[in-house]
Amino acid sequence: MSATAARALFESAFGRPSEALFSAPGRANLIGEHTDYNDGYVLPFAIPSRTFAAVGVRPDERIRVTSTFSPEPVEVALSELADLFPSEGTPRVPEWAAYPLGVAWALRERFPDAVTPGLDIAFASEVPVGAGLSSSAAIEGAAASAMNALWALGADATTLALAGRRAENEAVGAPTGIMDQMAVMHGHPDAATFLDCRTLEVAAIPVGFVDADLELLVIDTRTTHAHSTGGYRERRASCELGAAEMGVPALRDLTVADLARAEERFDDVTFRRVRHIVTENQRVLDTVATLRSAGPTAIGDLLVASHVSMRDDFEISTIELDTAVESALAAGALGARMTGGGFGGAAVALVRVADAEAVEAAVRATFAERGFREPNVFAIWPADGAHRDA
Numbered sequence: 001m002s003a004t005a006a007r008a009l010f011e012s013a014f015g016r017p018s019e020a021l022f023s024a025p026g027r028a029n030l031i032g033e034h035t036d037y038n039d040g041y042v043l044p045f046a047i048p049s050r051t052f053a054a055v056g057v058r059p060d061e062r063i064r065v066t067s068t069f070s071p072e073p074v075e076v077a078l079s080e081l082a083d084l085f086p087s088e089g090t091p092r093v094p095e096w097a098a099y100p101l102g103v104a105w106a107l108r109e110r111f112p113d114a115v116t117p118g119l120d121i122a123f124a125s126e127v128p129v130g131a132g133l134s135s136s137a138a139i140e141g142a143a144a145s146a147m148n149a150l151w152a153l154g155a156d157a158t159t160l161a162l163a164g165r166r167a168e169n170e171a172v173g174a175p176t177g178i179m180d181q182m183a184v185m186h187g188h189p190d191a192a193t194f195l196d197c198r199t200l201e202v203a204a205i206p207v208g209f210v211d212a213d214l215e216l217l218v219i220d221t222r223t224t225h226a227h228s229t230g231g232y233r234e235r236r237a238s239c240e241l242g243a244a245e246m247g248v249p250a251l252r253d254l255t256v257a258d259l260a261r262a263e264e265r266f267d268d269v270t271f272r273r274v275r276h277i278v279t280e281n282q283r284v285l286d287t288v289a290t291l292r293s294a295g296p297t298a299i300g301d302l303l304v305a306s307h308v309s310m311r312d313d314f315e316i317s318t319i320e321l322d323t324a325v326e327s328a329l330a331a332g333a334l335g336a337r338m339t340g341g342g343f344g345g346a347a348v349a350l351v352r353v354a355d356a357e358a359v360e361a362a363v364r365a366t367f368a369e370r371g372f373r374e375p376n377v378f379a380i381w382p383a384d385g386a387h388r389d390a
């Protein structure tokens with residue numbers, strides 16, 4: 001239990017009991033892939049696995065952080081945080097510590113008049129790192145929630161999410177969007193977070209998985225293809241070109257009705273890249289509408305259409321991801337799609353809880369038959385966002 005582990009680590013590292021406990025979840029994306037950097041729509045949700053932060057106030061203006069990943073505490077003066085993160089080059093602290101210390105830096109910049117006593121923080125996480133579930137947003141969210149309370153900042157969830165992104169972009173140096181932090185901060189049990197990546201408008205969309213006895217199986221193929229970074233860069237470039245040529249700020253400003261015009265204008269590849277983004281945005285809106293009108297068992301076809309669009313138009317799927325989707329569907333999943341950047345990583349399958357074991361067994365059997373690496377398969381469902389636990 002990571003809550004207990006965070007408290008125990010606090011005591012052993014800092015020699016006193018912690019005063020409070022906060023946590024933030026990882027996240028998964030129900031639908032809306034590669035739409036975030038096109039100013040579009042996404043529909044992620046907070047997952048049950050969480051990162052816990054046991055905290056205590058210090059009598060001075062220093063901050064110490066420690067983690068079960070790396071128990072040697074990292075200590076700095078709050079006033080020196082800005083010097084740790086040069087705009088060029090790597091942070092002057094171990095990389096993991098740049099996430100929570102970056103959040104402290106970003107929040108102090110955002111609330112320059114706040115009284116910010118020193119803090120000791122111990123982290124323990126059950127969110128797997130690098131499995132596409134955003135352990136980075138989880139540690140940022142746990143840190144931001146703790147600082148918001150102990151520094152009495154009164155910040156809302158979006159402000160804390162923005163501090164997390166600033167930490168990740170400017171302190172760690174990872175060029176990520178805002179989806180992960182918003183999903184982690186705004187999550188609700190049995191609801192997904194509809195996010196407009198341009199306006200940062202959010203809405204909790206009840207998914208009704210509990211009543212319908214549904215869950216999402218993550219099928220992590222444990223593969224990454226060598227061209228993933230280059231492929232991602234190329235896709236982003238195609239999207240920017242597509243928007244510029246169509247005379248709009250971002251592809252989010254096009255609708256399905258504009259596609260005929262786009263088809264006349266572009267070469268086949270650019271057109272298909274544009275079509276994925278435009279239709280994917282529409283699928284997010286359609287998923288929200290379908291959840292409201294017909295419930296979660298009716299969204300399967302939208303998930304499958306999203307996968308087909310990533311496979312054929314955006315061309316970021318792989319044989320392993322296609323196999324995961326096809327074998328899950330054949331074994332009774334209501335819908336399935338690859339998720340994340342593509343060129344490897346994970347697929348998700350919407351399944352009835354009663355069918356989950358059979359779907360998992362079918363996927364494993366097919367992977368074994370084809371000689372693929374054994375996948376990691378586990379169930380998730382929408383859970384609560386960042387909060388205080390004690």
Ligand code: ADP
Binds near residue numbers: 051124131134135
């Ligand atoms: P992910 O897809 O899991 O978010 P990232 O590369 O974005 O992968 O972030 C993972 C990094 O976040 C880790 O390598 C580590 O530096 C940091 N991190 C996440 N959780 C923890 C934790 N509990 N303790 C220390 N560092 C963490």
Ligand code: MG
Binds near residue numbers: 136
């Ligand atoms: Mg991350």
